[in-house]
Amino acid sequence: MTTSSQPMIDQWYPVALASQLPPEGRATQLMGAPIVVLPGEPIRVVAGGGRDLPVTVRYGHVWTSLGEPSKELFDIPEADQPGRRLVEVGVVRVRCSPLRAVENFLDIAHFPFVHTDILGAEPHTEVGKYDVEIREEEDEVWATKVQFYQPQAAKSATGGITTDYMYRVPAPTSSVLYKTCPARPGDWDVITLFVQPLTEELCDVWPWMALFDDETPTTDLIHFQQMIFLQDRSILENQIPRLLPLDPGREIPTRADLTSVAYRRWLKRHLFTYGAQLVAQ
Amino acid sequence: MILYDYILSPDAYKVRLMAALAGVKLDLRAVDVHPGREHESEPLRALNPAGSIPILIDGDLILTESAAMLVYLARLAAPEWLGDGDAAGGARIQQWLSFSPRLTDHLGGARATEMLAEPGDLPALQQAGIIDLRQLEAALIERRIEGQCFLAADRPTVADIACFPYAALAPDGGVSLDPYPSIRLWMRAIRMLPGFIEMPGIHRLHELKPEPLSTETPETV
Ligand SMILES: N[C@@H](CCC(=O)N[C@@H](CS)C(=O)NCC(=O)O)C(=O)O
Numbered sequence: 400m401t402t403s404s405q406p407m408i409d410q411w412y413p414v415a416l417a418s419q420l421p422p423e424g425r426a427t428q429l430m431g432a433p434i435v436v437l438p439g440e441p442i443r444v445v446a447g448g449g450r451d452l453p454v455t456v457r458y459g460h461v462w463t464s465l466g467e468p469s470k471e472l473f474d475i476p477e478a479d480q481p482g483r484r485l486v487e488v489g490v491v492r493v494r495c496s497p498l499r500a501v502e503n504f505l506d507i508a509h510f511p512f513v514h515t516d517i518l519g520a521e522p523h524t525e526v527g528k529y530d531v532e533i534r535e536e537e538d539e540v541w542a543t544k545v546q547f548y549q550p551q552a553a554k555s556a557t558g559g560i561t562t563d564y565m566y567r568v569p570a571p572t573s574s575v576l577y578k579t580c581p582a583r584p585g586d587w588d589v590i591t592l593f594v595q596p597l598t599e600e601l602c603d604v605w606p607w608m609a610l611f612d613d614e615t616p617t618t619d620l621i622h623f624q625q626m627i628f629l630q631d632r633s634i635l636e637n638q639i640p641r642l643l644p645l646d647p648g649r650e651i652p653t654r655a656d657l658t659s660v661a662y663r664r665w666l667k668r669h670l671f672t673y674g675a676q677l678v679a680q
Numbered sequence: 681m682i683l684y685d686y687i688l689s690p691d692a693y694k695v696r697l698m699a700a701l702a703g704v705k706l707d708l709r710a711v712d713v714h715p716g717r718e719h720e721s722e723p724l725r726a727l728n729p730a731g732s733i734p735i736l737i738d739g740d741l742i743l744t745e746s747a748a749m750l751v752y753l754a755r756l757a758a759p760e761w762l763g764d765g766d767a768a769g770g771a772r773i774q775q776w777l778s779f780s781p782r783l784t785d786h787l788g789g790a791r792a793t794e795m796l797a798e799p800g801d802l803p804a805l806q807q808a809g810i811i812d813l814r815q816l817e818a819a820l821i822e823r824r825i826e827g828q829c830f831l832a833a834d835r836p837t838v839a840d841i842a843c844f845p846y847a848a849l850a851p852d853g854g855v856s857l858d859p860y861p862s863i864r865l866w867m868r869a870i871r872m873l874p875g876f877i878e879m880p881g882i883h884r885l886h887e888l889k890p891e892p893l894s895t896e897t898p899e900t901v
Pocket residue numbers: 688689690691692719731732733734744745746747784
């Protein structure tokens with residue numbers, strides 16, 4: 400690992416589903432370092448040499464860090480809101496940069512082409528104007544007022560609707576999206592992508608959801624999300640270059656959408672470069 | 681007819697695909713295989729002690745092997761998918777039905793390891809999967825020299841459906857299909873069949889979308 404990846408070392412990362420730990424533990428990797436997630440009370444995460452790493456259990460997942468996180472894990476207030484179904488989707492391994500996995504999640508323009516007839520459909524391919532900002536106080540990237548026409552926005556949707564979205568990046572490899580809830584107009588469904596960086600070009604992706612939906616069986620909710628994410632996987636594994644380009648000089652990479660621009664700028668500002676490549680001028 | 685199903689399972693997809701091609705309606709029961717491991721739960725073990733899906737139930741009949749399910753669906757609703765009954769053709773179909781679990785074990789094992797982070801010896805599984813693909817490629821080349829594009833007859837049969845999904849999903853397990861032109865043509869022929877359905881990772885043929893001025897009814901499936 401290069402020293403330039405140091406700032407990302409002090410972040411929290413998901414490494415297992417707390418409910419799915421086998422008795423012998425989950426042997427995995429974090430940023431190239433072998434670790435084991437051990438079940439028990441409390442759950443432990445042990446690195447090579449027997450060193451105990453910090454542990455937080457939140458949003459169904461076990462979170463840890465190779466360094467010393469200066470902040471607690473980011474808050475998702477909706478996780479504690481009564482009436483929501485919390486859905487653990489499981490893990491999907493993707494041969495891509497952890498930062499690319501997040502960037503793809505932020506990009507709405509791919510819906511009609513990758514999630515055809517589900518999250519998007521031709522000819523409704525246009526993404527309208529929306530707001531993007533880096534919120535200084537929270538130190539998070541936010542995109543708001545995103546609107547998009549969707550044939551089947553959720554498992555519970557019965558026909559095409561125009562969906563409102565908000566996106567949030569509270570940590571370099573985690574993203575939270577808020578979208579119109581078909582069952583409760585006026586409320587937001589929460590869908591997250593928690594990404595575990597195994598190496599700079601390999602990650603385990605743990606989608607998780609907090610939904611208002613009293614009808615759909617949990618298994619169907621899981622499978623809807625798995626189907627969507629597998630469609631992304633085939634795209635992600637074919638992206639070139641494999642590392643996310645962060646231009647060290649220029650501010651605005653061309654041909655990237657606004658949320659992606661803000662995300663890259665924010666990564667660069669914090670030197671969150673594990674999984675990135677700095678493009679020389 | 682009830683199918684205990686999982687959207688990411690190629691063995692379950694075989695049965696959904698055969699049912700769609702034969703025009704049989706299935707009552708799908710989604711099983712939380714990943715991450716819930718519901719296929720290993722008591723109620724499902726009572727149906728299938730092997731703890732695998734798919735499971736097909738029709739009245740008293742409980743089937744736990746996808747190859748048997750394909751034959752059952754074909755016999756019920758689309759007998760032409762069982763070949764025309766000659767000895768060699770019938771044997772060839774049976775040969776590929778018996779071959780298909782090797783694809784589940786090897787290419788399917790590589791896919792589970794590579795995609796769902798399950799434990800497994802990835803290089804060994806990939807190597808074994810490549811041997812299977814080479815056998816499939818060699819057979820399809822011979823068929824093509826005889827002017828046929830399917831595995832066991834001059835038309836698609838249950839043998840093709842049994843072998844198609846894991847071959848098509850080999851890239852999910854990190855095994856490229858680039859070296860196998862006959863397999864790729866064969867997959868294309870299967871994806872062109874009227875009534876073809878998709879699963880995550882196996883797409884419809886976008887490239888067959890109609891030309892803007894075409895007047896014929898196109899195959900968009
Ligand atoms: N003999 C079965 C094998 C099916 C099979 O292996 N299914 C996989 C899913 S694709 C399964 O249930 N795996 C259970 C596990 O991996 O524990 C058939 O072809 O029907």
